[in-house]
Amino acid sequence: MRRLLLSLGFAGALGAQVPLHIVAVERRGLPPFEAADRIYRLDGGQNQGLRVGDRLLVKRSGEPQAIGHLRVVEVRGDQCESHFEPKGSTYPMKGDLALREELKWLPVPGPLNVDPLPRALHPAVSHEAPPREGLLFFLPQQAELSPAGLKKLEAWVSDWGAEGRWAVQVPSAKALPAALQKRRAEALLAALRSLGVAEAKLETLPRTAEGRYDPAWIRHWD
Numbered sequence: 001m002r003r004l005l006l007s008l009g010f011a012g013a014l015g016a017q018v019p020l021h022i023v024a025v026e027r028r029g030l031p032p033f034e035a036a037d038r039i040y041r042l043d044g045g046q047n048q049g050l051r052v053g054d055r056l057l058v059k060r061s062g063e064p065q066a067i068g069h070l071r072v073v074e075v076r077g078d079q080c081e082s083h084f085e086p087k088g089s090t091y092p093m094k095g096d097l098a099l100r101e102e103l104k105w106l107p108v109p110g111p112l113n114v115d116p117l118p119r120a121l122h123p124a125v126s127h128e129a130p131p132r133e134g135l136l137f138f139l140p141q142q143a144e145l146s147p148a149g150l151k152k153l154e155a156w157v158s159d160w161g162a163e164g165r166w167a168v169q170v171p172s173a174k175a176l177p178a179a180l181q182k183r184r185a186e187a188l189l190a191a192l193r194s195l196g197v198a199e200a201k202l203e204t205l206p207r208t209a210e211g212r213y214d215p216a217w218i219r220h221w222d
Helices: 002-015 147-160 178-194
Strands: 020-027 038-042 055-059 066-075 080-086 097-100 132-138 165-169 200-203 214-221
Touching (some): 038 066, 055 080, 066 132, 132 147, 147 178, 147 214, 178 200, 178 214
Antiparallel strands (some): 020 097, 038 080, 055 066, 055 097, 066 080, 132 214, 165 214
């Protein structure tokens, strides 16, 4: 009986990993394009519990080995955007699968506990949903928002609505002068105000993201 329960639990955990699909591959910026400039769009976002920074395995249908990882850089309701981290020379294509990391461990058999099962505890209920997040990058030593960055802000305000709570997260770092950090925050706050956001909070806690440039996050709660 114990072996059957363990098998059913493991099968259920694997079955819960519904794969996402790459629905588009985009190149942004100006030519010549590099592999790092490609954006991979997936058919799942907040509806699948994804968040910025999540890392997904990339597999091609019919092939047993993963070809690399996708790191989520922007999340929307039912879609997200990601960058590819290769393991070899193969790159993803439209239609490839993206899955969460495999299970790291299996239940270890032990002596059967014949005591009655403990009463299930109800998990604490969170009354506030996690924020939507968008990721921007600044060029080194620059505080101005690029045209592409402004278009991202416009899209987020349009999709999420100007109401609710907004925050601008410009992380502190040893290599980032305080004056430059302040100018970047002011540029983002001014851009949000111009798009109809009445007020946004400034956050400066340390945080990192994969990429060649300095990151900043835009966060929104309904």
